[in-house]
Amino acid sequence: MFMDNYHDRRVRKSKIALKNALISLLQQKNLQQITVTKIVQAADVNRGTFYKHYQYKEELLEEMVDDVILDLIDSYREPLKEGEKISIDNLNVSAIKIFDHVEKHADFYTIIAKSNALVGLQSRICMQLTDLMKEVVEQTREIKGIELNLLASYQAYAIWGLIREWIDQDFKYSATYMSNQLLTILHFTRYS
Amino acid sequence: MFMDNYHDRRVRKSKIALKNALISLLQQKNLQQITVTKIVQAADVNRGTFYKHYQYKEELLEEMVDDVILDLIDSYREPLKEGEKISIDNLNVSAIKIFDHVEKHADFYTIIAKSNALVGLQSRICMQLTDLMKEVVEQTREIKGIELNLLASYQAYAIWGLIREWIDQDFKYSATYMSNQLLTILHFTRYS
């Protein structure tokens, strides 16, 4: 009668429980030290439920990353909705939304930032950020002698730098403050 | 294979979701204004699941109250475990644990304290508190001319007074501070 697993509440809830459990465990130890048994215990879910959806714990982590990246994309694109005029300014407006996104997933970002084993995920985030910025930049007319792809990459990694520092300081600043910092920095290094 | 509903994770989780949803809704409107539909929506649970366990929303609320009262009893009895010497001092040690309990269920207590329709539940809490104190008092030898049942009731309602004020001030004090307040008050009105 209903064969669409992803919209089944039970599936959704089980997966969320497993992901929350993994996040929580990753705050204490690294992935190899974590067992499937520990995950299902923390998630309060039967072992069989885990193996119904995933083969290894790595697969769970991967889906977790996918989720966050999808939310990153959502957060970034949200201010660009409804065919508004796209410009370099939009690029900055969107960048600001990213701080909200990072704060929302603070636990996740802290884990991947502070883990040596998970550096691969950092670069994946960076690449995604760059891609998003390039997307905006493609729809913009040239500005005096700047290679826009370079600009996109430049700014993506710059923002990642802000985020890294934010994380390393244990989120002691608010997302709004971080946005203001970005705007202030942009004001100094103006390219228009 | 397993026929014990109460230890089934699915049951436990569904009920918790429904209770949390009800608490959350009661913060906005009173019970009559809340529909079963709203509850199951907020709980992210199918309507059928609700009707599997409860007939009306009132039944859900009742079970919620039962849960809290059971936890109140647990909290109170915990320091009295393992046949420790029971005395009037224990009565105070236990009273302190109650503040932790109330803080843990802050949302619940706020709702029943601030609702006119739910005054019946307040007196139920008070009675339970009195019963618990009487229980301790029964195992204690007399102290100079004090009717111990009166003492139990006196103190139970006194503590409820503290809790009421605590709630009315939106929990602006910590549980520890409340404990200290209680101890200080007891120090002034010493009966030994």
Next chain:
DNA sequence: AAACAAATGTTGATTAACAAACATTTGTTT
């Protein structure tokens, strides 16, 4: 009072999650 929408309660088919038992693998201790 008729039409309407919203909430209620019920039903049936489907399946994800469950407990519990199992054999297997891994890794440590004796």
Next chain:
DNA sequence: AAACAAATGTTTGTTAATCAACATTTGTTT
């Protein structure tokens, strides 16, 4: 190297939770 515990996958029967459709009741608007 044998004994041991712990973690890993797998399996089976059972059922709570799910979706979706339905008839009914309630309450509001026209």
